[in-house]
Amino acid sequence: MATELKNLSSFDHDSIPDGKGKKIGIVVSDWNKNITGSLLKGTYDTLVKFGVDAEDIIIEHVPGSFELTYGAKVLIENTDVDSVIILGCVIQGETPHFTFVCNSVTEGTTELNLKYNVPVVFGLLTTNTLDQAIARSGGRHGNKGDEAAVTALKMIELQQRYK
Numbered sequence: 001m002a003t004e005l006k007n008l009s010s011f012d013h014d015s016i017p018d019g020k021g022k023k024i025g026i027v028v029s030d031w032n033k034n035i036t037g038s039l040l041k042g043t044y045d046t047l048v049k050f051g052v053d054a055e056d057i058i059i060e061h062v063p064g065s066f067e068l069t070y071g072a073k074v075l076i077e078n079t080d081v082d083s084v085i086i087l088g089c090v091i092q093g094e095t096p097h098f099t100f101v102c103n104s105v106t107e108g109t110t111e112l113n114l115k116y117n118v119p120v121v122f123g124l125l126t127t128n129t130l131d132q133a134i135a136r137s138g139g140r141h142g143n144k145g146d147e148a149a150v151t152a153l154k155m156i157e158l159q160q161r162y163k
């Protein structure tokens with residue numbers, strides 16, 4: 001796998017735009033809370049590390065990953081966030097439910113990005129095992145939450161360059 005060859009949290013720090021004055025929404029799923037809590041910490045800490053003020057970060061929890069896109073829509077339509085980051089962890093079970101949840105969040109995130117002029121960042125882990133999720137939420141492959149935070153700052157910079 002591509003991720004096997006890299007750490008999700010290794011960045012060229014000089015290439016990360018300044019987060020000062022940027023307003024970020026984070027919608028996080030409570031399913032697999034031990035994993036999503038680590039994703040949230042990685043996202044929050046990375047945003048603050050690159051200059052986002054704590055008071056400019058809105059955090060909302062939803063029951064499961066299926067609800068992430070609705071949560072993002074609520075923040076986009078009711079706040080002045082510059083970007084929304086969705087965080088969740090979907091782990092394959094015995095049935096095809098995994099596929100339906102993952103596809104819904106993927107397609108819903110794309111739909112939000114195309115409908116609104118607010119970058120929505122896809123911070124969803126879709127793993128076969130708990131171990132793979134642990135490895136990507138602060139483990140041996142870094143933290144997808146860190147990656148999502150950096151992505152949000154880069155997409156805001158792109159969006160604002162063309163305003």
Ligand SMILES: Nc1c(NC[C@H](O)[C@H](O)[C@H](O)CO)[nH]c(=O)[nH]c1=O
Nearest residue numbers: 029031063064065066088089090091
């Ligand atoms: N199995 C996982 C779920 N399932 C719950 C759905 O996301 C949703 O909340 C439910 O179908 C009600 O609408 N959610 C995850 O985030 N991760 C899973 O592994």
Ligand SMILES: CC(=O)[C@@H](O)COP(=O)(O)O
Nearest residue numbers: 091092093094095097098
């Ligand atoms: C992704 C899911 O919804 C999954 O964890 C549920 O497990 P199962 O497919 O065994 O019902």
